[in-house]
Amino acid sequence: MTGAANTRPIVIKKIKKGGGGGHHGGAWKVAYADFVTAMMAFFLLMWLINTTSPEQRRGIAEFFAPASVSRVSSGAGGLLEGTSFAEEGVRHGHSAPVAAASDPQYTSNAQAENQEADETAPGQATPSEDSLSRARTLRENAEFSRAEIAIRQAMADMPDIAELSRQVIVEQTPEGLRIQIVDQEGRSMFSPGEAQPNERTRRLLTTISGVLAQLPNRVTISGHTDASASGRYASNFELSAERANAARRILQSNGLPANRIYQVAGRADSEPLFPDDPTVPGNRRITITLLREAPPLPANHGL
Secondary structure (H helix, E strand, C coil), X not given: CHHHHCCCCCCCCCCCCCCXXXXXXXXXXXXXXXXXXXXXXXXXXXXHHHHCCHHHHHHHHHHCCHHHCCCCCCCCCCCCCCCCECCCCCECCCCCCCCCCCCCCCXXXXXXXXXXXXXXXXXXXXXXXXXXXXXXXXHHHHHHHHHHHHHHHHHHCCHHHHHHHHHEEEEECCCEEEEEEXXXXXXXXXXXXXXXXXXXXXXXXXXHHHHHCCCCCCEEEEEECCCCCXXXXXXXXXXXXXXXXXXXXXHHHCCCCHHHEEEEEEEECCCCCCCCCCCCHHHCEEEEEEECCCCCCCCCCCC
């Protein structure tokens, strides 16, 4: 009995922990991160606004304004044109031309911009000529870049002329988009002293004409030779002029309108690509230049 009396009951004590002070999950971190990101973007925008001049901001705004959007109903209206159903219900394979076929209209885009400037709502600031010129240059540079990509892609898709890609130099210059087809040792475009291009050069010119035909700009073509003798021609000027004219005929027969051809010239060896060695094959080349648009004439021009 004494052992039973000394036995104490076992007591289990449960302690409840308080729930205060917790962070209730991590949702607040996401909200805070969004807030910090928004504030960073806001201050970055304010900094950019303060570091650009009013003319630069106006030019950028006009370039991205709806005035820059194509008005044709059949797609983009530019180099990478789309397709659509015409009102007559016939499926058209190409978009409406940027310029009428009977008139090169290489200033048509600039004229459209001037017309929009004339139709500016009362009280709205009229864009300056400088900002219009900048917007026009940005648009042209974008079109020239797309043209260069299209030429490179077209060559890559044709294995028989893909090897000529090293002989094609495409670059933007103040004059426009310049495409040069250059001779290499063992890979000549023309037979020595002859004006007619070989079959690979014909295929390459056909590919280039398909890209040039989709832009409204005027085109110049010039032929260049090295300092070697001209063969059966009186001089290298006659030979280079005949080669440039042969390139023109190929471009025209493959879709480039005749009224887009602004100039065909024979430069002979007067503008060597490698002045240190006038006889190197790289000086023999055909240069095709897609000219930039001429600036619009003032309203009182000719008065």
